Amino acid sequence: NAGVTQTPKFQVLKTGQSMTLQCAQDMNHNSMYWYRQDPGMGLRLIYYSASEGTTDKGEVPNGYNVSRLNKREFSLRLESAAPSQTSVYFCASQVSGANVLTFGAGSRLTVL
Amino acid sequence: QKEVEQDPGPLSVPEGAIVSLNCTYSNSAFQYFMWYRQYSRKGPELLMYTYSSGNKEDGRFTAQVDKSSKYISLFIRDSQPSDSATYLCAMEESFQKLVFGTGTRLLVSP
Secondary structure (H helix, E strand, O other): OOOEEEEOOEEEEOOOOOEEEEEEEOOOOOEEEEEEEEOOOEEEEEEEEOOOOOOEEOOOOOOEEEEEOOOOEEEEEEOOOOHHHOEEEEEEEEOOOOOOOEEOOOEEEEEO | OOOEEEOOOOEEEEOOOOEEEEEEEOOOOOOEEEEEEEOOOOOOEEEEEEEOOEEEEEOOEEEEEEOOOOEEEEEEOOOOHHHOEEEEEEEEOOOOOEEEOOOEEEEEEO
8 A cells, every 4th residue: 555645746836827736545545634844844734625525724724725535535726836835745544533644754844 | 012922942962961942922722832853854753742742652751831921841861863853842722723833953962
């Protein structure tokens, strides 16, 4: 099993460009998450999806949109990228009723 | 004040040393406490999980929670170079409200 797979691993954008980060899990987990990790700030929750068809804002949702396409896939979209969105983005999934998150390997995004 | 405080390090120790990593928190409603390990350019992976106060041991790792002091610790015995990573504490009041510390970078030298 692959666990949580994120694509792309690396991306460089110019300010104002848009892009979508893809995430897929093969563990039949109900909940999925998008975090960003910045030096000195730790992991901060952007959006999460408790189940297929639902999404909710986390701590830092501004500038992002998400889509829970099906139970396996949860995408994160930047409509108009800004340099402040330069970060490492992690997708995670969680089985219902448990506190444990399984993370992907991360997507490194640089916005120039 | 952040909800969870963690010294960023780096913490440098020789191989075989006992390592103590710590976090303090301000929200007394936190009930679930976790330690994640993150190797360079990888995603975090769960290392230890405890519910409420007390100790939990798993091999060379011991997690300790003191809710009265709002303080959690991770001890690593007989540290190895392969333990070199960033250690993130995390805690949760209820499902889907996980709060992470900023992480402590640990370097174990041979």
